[in-house]
Amino acid sequence: MVNNYENYAFSAKFAPIFDNTKVYNNMSKDIRINKGLDINLVGAAEQTTSKAVLSNVYALNLDDFHGITPKMLVKQGAEVKAGEPIFYNKSREDMQFVSPVSGELVEIVRGARRRILTLKILADKSQEYVEHKTLDLANSDADSIREFFLKSGAWPFIKQRPYDIIANPDATPKAIFVSGYTTAPLAAASDYVLQGKEAELQAAITALGKLTPGAVHVSVGKSGNSPLAQLDGVTVHNISGPHPAGLVGTQINKIDPINKGEVAWTIAPQDLIIIGELLLTGKFNAERTVALAGSIVKAPKYYTTKIGAEISTFLYASGVHQDKYRLINGDVLTGSRTHPEGYLGFYNNTVTAIPEGDDYEFFGWNKPVFNKVSTTRALTFSWLQPKKKYDLNTNTNGEHRAFVVTGQYEQVFPLDIFPLQLLKACMVKDLDEMEQLGLYEVAPEDFALTEFICISKQPHQQIIREGLDLLHQEIG
Amino acid sequence: MGLKEKLHTFRVKNQDKKWFPVFSGFHTFLFTPNETTKHGTHVKGADDLKRTMNTVVMSLIPCLIFGMFNTGYQHYLALGEIDAVTGGFFGSGFWTWDNFILGFWKILPLVIVSYAVGLAVEFVFCVIKGHEIEEGYLVTGMLVPLIVPVDLPLWMLAVAVVFGVVIGKEVFGGTGMNILNPALTIRAFLFFAYPTWMSGDKVWVHGAVDSTGTADAISGETVLGYLAQGNTTDLAQKYDLADMFYGFIPGSIGETSTILILLGGLFLIFSKIASWRIMLSAVIGSLVMGLIFNGIVAAEWIPEYSKFYSLMSFEYWQHLLVGGLAFGIVFMATDPVTGAQTNRGKWVYGFLIGFMSVMIRVFNPGYPEGVFLAILLMNVFAPTIDHYVIRGNVKRRLKRLKNATIYPKVTEGAEALKTETV
Numbered sequence: 066m067v068n069n070y071e072n073y074a075f076s077a078k079f080a081p082i083f084d085n086t087k088v089y090n091n092m093s094k095d096i097r098i099n100k101g102l103d104i105n106l107v108g109a110a111e112q113t114t115s116k117a118v119l120s121n122v123y124a125l126n127l128d129d130f131h132g133i134t135p136k137m138l139v140k141q142g143a144e145v146k147a148g149e150p151i152f153y154n155k156s157r158e159d160m161q162f163v164s165p166v167s168g169e170l171v172e173i174v175r176g177a178r179r180r181i182l183t184l185k186i187l188a189d190k191s192q193e194y195v196e197h198k199t200l201d202l203a204n205s206d207a208d209s210i211r212e213f214f215l216k217s218g219a220w221p222f223i224k225q226r227p228y229d230i231i232a233n234p235d236a237t238p239k240a241i242f243v244s245g246y247t248t249a250p251l252a253a254a255s256d257y258v259l260q261g262k263e264a265e266l267q268a269a270i271t272a273l274g275k276l277t278p279g280a281v282h283v284s285v286g287k288s289g290n291s292p293l294a295q296l297d298g299v300t301v302h303n304i305s306g307p308h309p310a311g312l313v314g315t316q317i318n319k320i321d322p323i324n325k326g327e328v329a330w331t332i333a334p335q336d337l338i339i340i341g342e343l344l345l346t347g348k349f350n351a352e353r354t355v356a357l358a359g360s361i362v363k364a365p366k367y368y369t370t371k372i373g374a375e376i377s378t379f380l381y382a383s384g385v386h387q388d389k390y391r392l393i394n395g396d397v398l399t400g401s402r403t404h405p406e407g408y409l410g411f412y413n414n415t416v417t418a419i420p421e422g423d424d425y426e427f428f429g430w431n432k433p434v435f436n437k438v439s440t441t442r443a444l445t446f447s448w449l450q451p452k453k454k455y456d457l458n459t460n461t462n463g464e465h466r467a468f469v470v471t472g473q474y475e476q477v478f479p480l481d482i483f484p485l486q487l488l489k490a491c492m493v494k495d496l497d498e499m500e501q502l503g504l505y506e507v508a509p510e511d512f513a514l515t516e517f518i519c520i521s522k523q524p525h526q527q528i529i530r531e532g533l534d535l536l537h538q539e540i541g
Numbered sequence: 542m543g544l545k546e547k548l549h550t551f552r553v554k555n556q557d558k559k560w561f562p563v564f565s566g567f568h569t570f571l572f573t574p575n576e577t578t579k580h581g582t583h584v585k586g587a588d589d590l591k592r593t594m595n596t597v598v599m600s601l602i603p604c605l606i607f608g609m610f611n612t613g614y615q616h617y618l619a620l621g622e623i624d625a626v627t628g629g630f631f632g633s634g635f636w637t638w639d640n641f642i643l644g645f646w647k648i649l650p651l652v653i654v655s656y657a658v659g660l661a662v663e664f665v666f667c668v669i670k671g672h673e674i675e676e677g678y679l680v681t682g683m684l685v686p687l688i689v690p691v692d693l694p695l696w697m698l699a700v701a702v703v704f705g706v707v708i709g710k711e712v713f714g715g716t717g718m719n720i721l722n723p724a725l726t727i728r729a730f731l732f733f734a735y736p737t738w739m740s741g742d743k744v745w746v747h748g749a750v751d752s753t754g755t756a757d758a759i760s761g762e763t764v765l766g767y768l769a770q771g772n773t774t775d776l777a778q779k780y781d782l783a784d785m786f787y788g789f790i791p792g793s794i795g796e797t798s799t800i801l802i803l804l805g806g807l808f809l810i811f812s813k814i815a816s817w818r819i820m821l822s823a824v825i826g827s828l829v830m831g832l833i834f835n836g837i838v839a840a841e842w843i844p845e846y847s848k849f850y851s852l853m854s855f856e857y858w859q860h861l862l863v864g865g866l867a868f869g870i871v872f873m874a875t876d877p878v879t880g881a882q883t884n885r886g887k888w889v890y891g892f893l894i895g896f897m898s899v900m901i902r903v904f905n906p907g908y909p910e911g912v913f914l915a916i917l918l919m920n921v922f923a924p925t926i927d928h929y930v931i932r933g934n935v936k937r938r939l940k941r942l943k944n945a946t947i948y949p950k951v952t953e954g955a956e957a958l959k960t961e962t963v
Binding site for chain 2: 104106207208211234235236237238239250278279322324325326327328391393397398399400402417419421422423424425426427428429430431434437438439440441442443444445447457458459460461462463464465466467468469470471472473475481482483485486501502503513516517518519520521522524525526527
């Protein structure tokens, strides 16, 4: 993986020269990630898809849009169409967020200081869509595409590094990264959910490609059959190796790491489908294939549903083994906690249900452990069976402590960054150090695996999130 | 209602009490808490700090048991009541009940005092600060009795432990925050406060101090002490290499048996708890320094009457068999809190520990041992070593920055959309 680095640096350096010709398209390159850890869990979604029952109420959870202060465009009780803007970004009026369905905005749930938490829309029986004029992609320039994305509600799907927030439309990214390789535990397999969506994917990629003078880097599993690998206008990378090889942050670090002042955009492949359909038909169709997984689920499999759908609409179709469990919007490493009456997150295509672990364990700290995952061999025996599937629960397996051991994170952290030192820089709010140690390159999800194995049970993702927010606020 | 439920009810009821951390400390020893994840990852790895520390303590147990046998053995051997052991590691005359029971009753009080005093200090600080009891002292408390001479008065040990835990650890903020290895801070305190109890030829064998001046006076020097006196030629008659390797020699309680230290080290490396980089590079460092000294002797740059001659001419690899070098490398240098924290830094840190240990050992005229001073010294320099390793990463990032592709803002017009090299 390191020896390929020079080539990538080279192509990135000269990418602007080849701007419009993109001669390096479809050259595929191999990237092998060695450091990492695959957490094999019981309850992977079977690759069959059912249609979920229609949800009565759909909701947008504002926590999904980190750092966005919403300004409402419609009042409570108003009728909206699918794809109709319901609020915009306070600091940028033209960045609009649209309703996933047509219906009535029945409730604006507010929290402390009247902060908007959730917008609930009671769906109509028959769906009406806002019809946008479709773009002639071949003859559209960056400005018209950007404008189309902003007004149609496609923009929030594009995220940026640094800071892991919704992309700033004023910036021109040096490259756009899409990861089509899934390594997170029990997450929806990109190879599966993207099947048959070639036209949408191609349209989205073509449009996105016009927004950057650099390359659109698409990573696919080396032994997979991702439709992404066949697209035009992309640089394909064949990735192999354990988690976090599938995280876009890992791929950026190996392909073309972000420097201070640079901007790279990332977008999840399932969101390319929505953008692609929008470009081809002019309609914002929030439909998405979601993996329902986890040891609690009786029949883990895939469902087609829409962004914001109530999770119970498909959770109970598969059934649950017990009443007390942890339901997660997303995968077990990066998802957020929810409940059956919660709503599918804006960026999520995985819902996981695992057992709660709120029980004491007699001498849990010194007896041999066979049923939990560990990277050490301190009477922990997961190294004996690397393929074994585990039924992990939410127990912390120990208490929060100061950082003590060293050298452990590095074993599962493939980025060219010192993880412990960067975390400490964030904790003491040392801006210079955060910048120098590479905070611009990472997102909280990149620290999920180090958080998982952390012996001191420190909240790595939260530390990084706070560090990013601070850096964004201070440096901008 | 079972014990689990009873303790849980008690815990919930007394959450706000001042002494709660102490209860919680004991409770979590019995039961891993029922805490579940809140933010971040919903599942967690199996290891916690208790398990990590427990693994180190387990790897120390063989050294402790051997120390008990050796205490009795050295005592009876000095009195002339038994013959020197023959027949390898499991040879007769060593693993006897008499040897064990004498050592057991000598060493158990040291272990109890070390843990009781150290944990009491920890508890007091945790109650004052209101945070959980951290497990750092589990290892320190076991290390301390293993690195002192057997006849050390208990009150001295207690005073040193209080000093070491308070000054060495708590003033910096407790476990994970200290700069110096607490166990070595305790030993350094003992060494400088009560030097007569920590060096010389009277402290390494049980009964030697009490019998001084009587007709039955016994003494026992460490191999290094013997060499520092200028004896070179007849060392082989006193101890052969196997004795040194197996540990049938006088010394601090746990430091003598190189074979058990080696096994403990291999266990720590296998379990991925301690850094093999530090251990390996420290061994290399000590061999290099030993070779340099051997080279100086071979080149005849130093006269035979020099007081350094005997230690300098000591076969380079045998330094690892005598004194506390092996013990220090395996159990002290690898302390993750006070050692270098970067992988590359660990190589430098370990190498310098091995290198300096042998150097101080040879050049220290008063006390022919250097490993604890070398480790304490490198503890102080570990952040500096890490600093330079980390700067390397920062420099790489800055170098990359020269080729950064930064585009102007869109609002500045499409014509301005050219690459800028910063």
